[in-house]
Amino acid sequence: MLYFVSTPIGNLADMTYRGVSVLNEADVIACEDTRHTLPLLNRYGIKKQLVTYQKFNEAAASEKIIEMLKAGKTVAVVSDAGTPLLSDPGAYLVKALLRENLPFTLVPGANAILPALTLSGLKTDRFSFIGFLPEKNSECEALLASYEALPSTLVFYCAPHDLEKTVARLFKAFGDRKAVAVKELTKLHETRYEFTLSSFPEIDERGEFVILVEGGESKKELSELPVEEHIALYLSEGLSKMEAIKKVAKERGVPKSSL
Structure with a gap:
């Protein structure tokens, strides 16, 4: 079984009870950077084998994780902070897990x-x-x-x-x-x-x-304005006249020369 585990984004006390339990029970923890993950593990007295899983080695690391899962190991995947896959690695691994029909879940928790x-x-x-x-x-x-x-x-x-x-x-x-x-x-x-x-x-x-x-505002609503008001709206937002005309032309689907 593979668990994606959310970790604190700053305050280590935000780690969930379930998250600690899953990390304790895992055979292997895959993390982006051990320097970020070790302080959390040390805080909760967790000592496990760590492997690197980051965007620079996603393909190779995913293959190794798949092999571990097929060998019957339990793997936990964490990011440096927050929930995996949210601007962090993990999407490649999810696709591999689905392709191999291997079970996985998320232990929810912190995100920014x-x-x-x-x-x-x-x-x-x-x-x-x-x-x-x-x-x-x-x-x-x-x-x-x-x-x-x-x-x-x-x-x-x-x-x-x-x-x-x-x-x-x-x-x-x-x-x-x-x-x-x-x-x-x-x-x-x-x-x-x-x-x-x-x-x-x-x-x-x-x-x-x-x-x-x-x-x-929706483009439909803006396009219903008179052209002069549409341009004036963007001028009031700080755009130059040329920038405003270019934007209005794009939203109305007409050439700039017609405005």
């Missing part, structure tokens, strides 16, 4: 998405988790364009060194919207920042961030 939503003050009835943005600008722009008109709250992960760049990309894609950044969730220096995408405040960038952005 839901606590950040709870603290955000934005709508929580519908949300879309995007995770980390792609490095390439073309890929990033294409990805964000697909979420532009969704009315749901958008949730992003962000490393500290990418914070200003990420907010600038979000502003370029969505215009000026309400946003919230939460850092160091569950830790001593947990902090919440509220701002708009056009006026990102000066903040201490140390720590891991979750950025949440309010949802947009």
Whole structure:
């Protein structure tokens, strides 16, 4: 049997009783980095064989895990923090398990998405988790364009060194919207920042961030506006006239020269 086990995102006391029990009973624990996993195991007195499972060796590591399972071993898979597969390795292994018809389950627990939503003050009835943005600008722009008109709250992960760049990309894609950044969730220096995408405040960038952005309006509703109002809407959000016209033309499916 294979167990994906959620682990704390900062506060080791957030580990669940069931999670500790499963790790204690496993023959092998597959982890991204032993330096992150060992403090947790030491906290709960767990001593097990550790193997590496990360995005750089997913294929080879998955094959080894499959062999262990077929040999009758119980394997637990953890990420450095939070729930496996949520912006962490594991998807390749799930496909392999399904292909081999091997049993697996999840021991639920901590993740950064839901606590950040709870603290955000934005709508929580519908949300879309995007995770980390792609490095390439073309890929990033294409990805964000697909979420532009969704009315749901958008949730992003962000490393500290990418914070200003990420907010600038979000502003370029969505215009000026309400946003919230939460850092160091569950830790001593947990902090919440509220701002708009056009006026990102000066903040201490140390720590891991979750950025949440309010949802947009449907393109159908926007296209029903008079053209002048449609363009004025984006001008009010801080876009240049050319950027606003380009965006309106794209949403209405007409050439820029017609506006």
